[in-house]
Amino acid sequence: xxASSTDRRPLVALAGNPNTGKTTLFxxxxxxxxxxxxxxxxxxxxxxGECALPGGTKxxxxxxxxxxxxxxxxxxxxxxxxxxxxxxxxxRPDAIVLVLDATQLSRNLYLALQVxxxxxxxxxxxxxxxxxxxxxxxxxxxxxxxxxGARVVLVSALHDRDFTSLLECVAEALAGDGGPKGxxxxxxxDARSPRxxxxxxxxxxxxxxxxxxxxxxxxGSNARARAFAEWALxxxxxxxxxxxxxxxxxxxxxATRQAAAQGxxxxxxxxxxxxxxxxxxxxSGFVVRASPSRTASERIDAVLLHPLLGFxxxxxxxxxxxxxxxxxxxxxxxxxxxxxxxxxxxARSILPAGLFADFVVEGVVAGVGSVVVVxxxxxxxxxxxxxMEDTGYMARVAALMDRVMRAMGxxxxxxxxxxxxxxxxxxxILATRTMERRRDRLLTMLVVPLMTCxxxxxxxxxxxxxxxxxxxxxxxxxxxxxxxxxxxxxxTLVALVxxxxxxxxxxxxxxxxxxxxxxxxxxxxxxxxxxxxxxxASSFLREAGGVILACTIALWFLLSFPKxxxxxxxxxxxxxxxxxxxxxxxxxxxxxxxARLASDxxxxxxxxxxxxxxxxxxxxxxxxxxxxxxLVGAFAAREVFVSTMGVVYxxxxxxxxxxxTLREAIKAEAHADGRPVYTPLVGLSLMVFFALxxxxxxxxxxxKRETRSWGWPVFLFVYMTxxxxxxxxVVHQGGLLLGL
Amino acid sequence: MALLATMAPGQxxxxxxxxxxxxxxxxxxEMGFLPGTQVRLVRxxxxxxxxxxxxxxxxxxxxxxxxAALQVQPL
Numbered sequence: 001x002x003a004s005s006t007d008r009r010p011l012v013a014l015a016g017n018p019n020t021g022k023t024t025l026f027x028x029x030x031x032x033x034x035x036x037x038x039x040x041x042x043x044x045x046x047x048x049g050e051c052a053l054p055g056g057t058k059x060x061x062x063x064x065x066x067x068x069x070x071x072x073x074x075x076x077x078x079x080x081x082x083x084x085x086x087x088x089x090x091x092r093p094d095a096i097v098l099v100l101d102a103t104q105l106s107r108n109l110y111l112a113l114q115v116x117x118x119x120x121x122x123x124x125x126x127x128x129x130x131x132x133x134x135x136x137x138x139x140x141x142x143x144x145x146x147x148x149g150a151r152v153v154l155v156s157a158l159h160d161r162d163f164t165s166l167l168e169c170v171a172e173a174l175a176g177d178g179g180p181k182g183x184x185x186x187x188x189x190d191a192r193s194p195r196x197x198x199x200x201x202x203x204x205x206x207x208x209x210x211x212x213x214x215x216x217x218x219x220g221s222n223a224r225a226r227a228f229a230e231w232a233l234x235x236x237x238x239x240x241x242x243x244x245x246x247x248x249x250x251x252x253x254x255a256t257r258q259a260a261a262q263g264x265x266x267x268x269x270x271x272x273x274x275x276x277x278x279x280x281x282x283x284s285g286f287v288v289r290a291s292p293s294r295t296a297s298e299r300i301d302a303v304l305l306h307p308l309l310g311f312x313x314x315x316x317x318x319x320x321x322x323x324x325x326x327x328x329x330x331x332x333x334x335x336x337x338x339x340x341x342x343x344x345x346x347a348r349s350i351l352p353a354g355l356f357a358d359f360v361v362e363g364v365v366a367g368v369g370s371v372v373v374v375x376x377x378x379x380x381x382x383x384x385x386x387x388m389e390d391t392g393y394m395a396r397v398a399a400l401m402d403r404v405m406r407a408m409g410x411x412x413x414x415x416x417x418x419x420x421x422x423x424x425x426x427x428x429i430l431a432t433r434t435m436e437r438r439r440d441r442l443l444t445m446l447v448v449p450l451m452t453c454x455x456x457x458x459x460x461x462x463x464x465x466x467x468x469x470x471x472x473x474x475x476x477x478x479x480x481x482x483x484x485x486x487x488x489x490x491x492t493l494v495a496l497v498x499x500x501x502x503x504x505x506x507x508x509x510x511x512x513x514x515x516x517x518x519x520x521x522x523x524x525x526x527x528x529x530x531x532x533x534x535x536x537a538s539s540f541l542r543e544a545g546g547v548i549l550a551c552t553i554a555l556w557f558l559l560s561f562p563k564x565x566x567x568x569x570x571x572x573x574x575x576x577x578x579x580x581x582x583x584x585x586x587x588x589x590x591x592x593x594x595a596r597l598a599s600d601x602x603x604x605x606x607x608x609x610x611x612x613x614x615x616x617x618x619x620x621x622x623x624x625x626x627x628x629x630x631l632v633g634a635f636a637a638r639e640v641f642v643s644t645m646g647v648v649y650x651x652x653x654x655x656x657x658x659x660x661t662l663r664e665a666i667k668a669e670a671h672a673d674g675r676p677v678y679t680p681l682v683g684l685s686l687m688v689f690f691a692l693x694x695x696x697x698x699x700x701x702x703x704k705r706e707t708r709s710w711g712w713p714v715f716l717f718v719y720m721t722x723x724x725x726x727x728x729x730v731v732h733q734g735g736l737l738l739g740l
Numbered sequence: 741m742a743l744l745a746t747m748a749p750g751q752x753x754x755x756x757x758x759x760x761x762x763x764x765x766x767x768x769x770e771m772g773f774l775p776g777t778q779v780r781l782v783r784x785x786x787x788x789x790x791x792x793x794x795x796x797x798x799x800x801x802x803x804x805x806x807x808a809a810l811q812v813q814p815l
Contacts, residue, residue: 069770073763106796107772237762268762272769297799298782307786399801403789406803513764513809515771516801518792 009050010059010174011091015084015115016099017108018066019392019519021127021157025099026063027528028157029167047535053171054164062093068107070114071234074241074438081231085118087217088244095121095173097166098150099157102129102139103520105287109279110272112148113196117227121173122150125166129154131520132287135295143285158525196278201263202270205256209233212252233257233267241438297392297520304396314400318419321384325377325423325454332376337656340369359556367552370637371545374424375537377454381423382536385416385431386529392519399516408496409503411435411514414444418495421451422488425699426544427536429706437512443502445706446716449699450495452488452691455638458657459690460487462642466663467683491691494723543705544698551636551697558607559633559644567600598647607632621689621728622682624671634695641690681735685728693724742814744781744791744807752780753812760809772796773810 014029016022030049047063067080079090086092098115100108116122129139145152151169198206209229210222218225232253236245260267304310344365351357388394394416402412413435420428428448435441464480472478571593578589602608611628618628626648633644642657649665669677694700700713707713741756755777758765772795773779782792782799790801802810 068767071766071770104796104798107798110770110772234766268766268769272766273774276772276774301783301792305783305785305792311787399785399790399792400787402801402803403787406789513760513806514790514801514803515764515767516790517771518799518801 010057010094011062012051012059012170012174013062013064013083013093013096014099015064015080015096015111016066017068017101017104017111019517020066020099020101020104020108022066022099023063024525024528025097025125025127025155025157025163026061027525027531028160029163030061051167053167053174055171057171057174059094059170059174061097067111069111069234070231072240072242073235073237078235078242078244082244084115084120085217085228086120093120095123095170097123097125097170099125099127102126102132102154102287103135105139106276106279106283110275113275113278114227114231116148116150117223117230119221119224119227121176122148123166123169123173124148124150124152125155125157126152127155127157130156130159137287139287140285143282147282147286158522196274198274199270201260201265202267202274205233205260205267206230209249209252209256212246212248214246214249217246229253230271234271295520297518300521301396301518304393305399310396311400314397321381321419322422324380324384329376329380333373336373336376337369340365340372344369358560359553362560363553363556364549366556366643367549370552370639371541371548373639374454374540377423378427378540379533379537381420382427382533383529385420386532386536387524389532390522390524390529392521395516395518399518402514402516408499409507410444410447410499411440411512412516414440417444417448418451421448421453421495424453424455424540424544425449425451425696426702427540429699429702430536430539430543432706439507440512442707442712443499443507445703446502446712446719447495447499449694449696449716449720450491450498450692452491453638453696455696456487456690458639458642459634460484460687462645462657462662462666463678463683463687465657466666467678467680487687487691490688494692498723543702547698547701548637552640555607555633555636555640558610559602559605559629559647561605564601564604567597567604570600571597599649602629602647617725620733621725622679622685622732623689624677626669627677627686631689631693631695634690636697638690638695679740681732681740684735685732688731689724689728691724692720692727694720741811744779744793744802744810744812745804747781747812747814749781749783751814752778753814754778755810756813757811758809759811760806764806765809768809771800772798773800778815779810779812 014022014026026047026049029051049061049063050058051061052058062083064083065079067077070081070084072078072081082088082090084093084096096115098112100112112124124144126139126141126144132139139154141152141154151173153166153169155163155166206226206229209232210218210225213225213228213232217228228249232245232249233256235242236250236253236257238254242250257267304313344361347360347365348357351360385394388397397415398412400412401415405412405414414432417428417431420431425448428451429445432441432444432448435444460483464483468479468483470478470480473482574593574596575590578586578593581589608625608629610632611625614628614631615623615625618631623631626645629648630641630644634641642662645666646659646662649662649669666678667676671677694717700717703713703716704710742753744753747753755773755775757775758768758773760768777795780794782794784791784804785801789804791804791807792799792801793807794800
């Protein structure tokens with residue numbers, strides 16, 4: 001995070017409202033030379049990149065989180081101020097590029113005023129002026145420059161081929177020559193920023209608070225101290241989540257605001273109204289306006305937000321997304337699996353046979369494999385999410401879904417994380433970062449792991465394929481497909497009910513009120529969509545990769561040690577004896593002996609003993625100790641259940657969920673008294689267990705990281721596993737009572 | 741004085757007062773919902789339970805009950 005020690009290049013912050021094209025401009029200016037990290041203490045991604053100015057100077061460009069205002073209540077909102085002003089640990093920018101949406105100028109100027117007040121050289125990049133021209137409107141750039149006291153450059157983040165004039169202005173600003181050309185400002189103000197007339201009492205309040213702004217923030221500038229005083233008056237309250245505010249400033253701002261309130265004044269109203277009064281006085285000079293017309297976006301929304309049509313189209317889109325996640329990703333997943341198989345074989349052929357080769361192939365390669373096998377689905381999912389975000393449709397989705405989500409105590413913004421949960425809970429947990437309130441975020445994180453993620457799919461496929469015949473009911477409905485769909489529906493309903501229950505118990509109280517802006521629609525900018533896809537995939541690998549890998553390796557140890565020496569001796573004898581058999585039978589005899597050895601070794605391993613130990617616990621659910629071993633294996637990652645069962649039943653670990661041998665083994669598996677272990681009822685109980693139990697270390701690790709506490713992951717594990725046990729118990733015992 | 745929820749889609753109104761909890765109220769005002777400002781009810785989202793409002797050229801959705809923080813005078 002410490003950029004100053006390693007990096008002497010000037011720092012330029014790119015700030016602006018959400019949906020102004022800020023990130024598009026950032027991508028255009030930096031190309032693919034971006035560095036994604038995290039801000040200290042919060043899980044908001046800190047994206048910085050490098051950009052060369054016309055003179056050849058290289059600058060570091062920081063993408064400041066989009067904000068409507070620098071005023072903050074949460075720790076996440078506080079970042080915008082810290083980046084723009086360079087306080088509380090963030091390096092101070094040498095210049096700021098402020099991206100404003102020309103079609104939303106008056107609202108965007110509100111943030112612009114706050115940024116300008118800080119006194120850092122600013123260059124205004126006025127984006128989407130081409131959109132304004134289409135409506136027959138025009139911005140008076142000279143007037144804007146004069147009033148703001150900053151250079152203004154018209155850009156089209158989407159369509160421009162080069163940004164030379166913008167970058168030239170940045171170079172000028174860095175050289176200390178950032179003011180607009182032409183005659184100097186009339187009011188003789190020492191600060192570069194626009195000066196606003198404020199009520200006299202408010203001026204006195206601000207002067208009072210400004211005295212408590214530390215020197216390290218104000219840098220000795222009165223104008224800057226005043227700007228922080230305004231920020232503190234608007235932001236600080238008794239119970240906020242801000243962390244970087246000096247105690248003196250906090251106490252003074254609170255006292256001053258309360259004193260004003262006792263006198264019947266609201267400092268919030270006065271400060272916000274003063275900024276808008278300044279804007280409103282000048283807006284007619286900034287934009288030369290034609291008659292207002294219904295915009296293209298409004299016409300599109302007449303269809304996409306139509307009560308019936310809009311909802312229908314949305315559902316249609318969801319079907320396409322699901323189809324993509326489960327059908328289109330198949331060939332890609334096949335490729336990945338094939339490639340990992342080749343890597344394993346290659347490792348086997350290079351390494352001398354023995355423990356180390358087993359470790360590399362069954363521990364390391366298998367671990368890496370179970371990480372990368374999820375990538376195709378994650379990339380596809382984020383392709384759709386990126387596309388929906390980039391075109392502006394995502395805000396409409398949040399609007400369409402708000403009522404349903406709100407009934408469950410969630411907000412419309414929780415929809416995307418829930419949707420992502422069908423692929424994998426880890427990126428879904430990362431996707432909750434866009435939510436404003438900690439309560440809403442936590443609640444969403446605690447229910448997302450209930451969604452049917454792709455790791456459960458192989459388990460369902462195996463069990464359904466083994467225990468239910470591929471027949472068709474009611475003329476055309478395949479039983480197996482119906483069961484699969486039922487499992488998805490079941491998990492979705494449980495997640496929604498869990499949210500409803502948690503929001504009425506542990507998270508009682510209102511969620512944040514919704515203020516949802518609908519940005520204008522625009523054609524997708526493909527490099528941005530693809531860039532986001534890559535960014536999210538790499539953060540998935542960062543967050544989940546290590547944990548899954550470590551778990552798979554740890555699991556391999558648990559299931560391989562201690563070695564069963566008696567079984568090994570038996571195996572050696574069998575192999576020797578096999579040499580005397582006719583040649584045609586030798587290979588199969590050795591193979592059978594190998595599988596037998598694997599199965600015996602597993603039974604006596606720590607994992608196998610643990611399976612035995614928990615048998616009394618899982619017996620009421622219809623599971624025997626062998627299934628128990630599979631459940632232990634599934635804890636690293638659910639899909640490991642399939643290969644673990646392959647080893648348990650002496651077939652070998654190289655099976656997949658489509659394997660007929662494994663399905664036959666499952667059907668044939670019997671208790672000591674000859675009853676089959678797997679009845680359809682046991683299969684159902686097992687699937688319900690997999691649907692609800694928290695068998696995913698990387699989910700727990702992600703939640704630990706995001707909440708910065710062990711409490712929440714422990715809570716999640718306990719509530720999900722308890723829920724799974726109870727539900728499976730009800731299914732199995734209830735089924736037995738019904739005579740199934 | 742009236743509530744936005746009682747207006748017809750397409751109708752414009754002037755904001756008379758902004759209420760609500762402090763951070764919500766502050767964010768509303770910062771997004772341009774100030775007393776004296778004109779708003780237009782663009783549409784109601786029947787299934788979403790939201791009101792889409794146009795203020796200062798931007799389109800913002802509020803929940804019907806939470807939009808009661810805005811008291812308006814229909815124009």
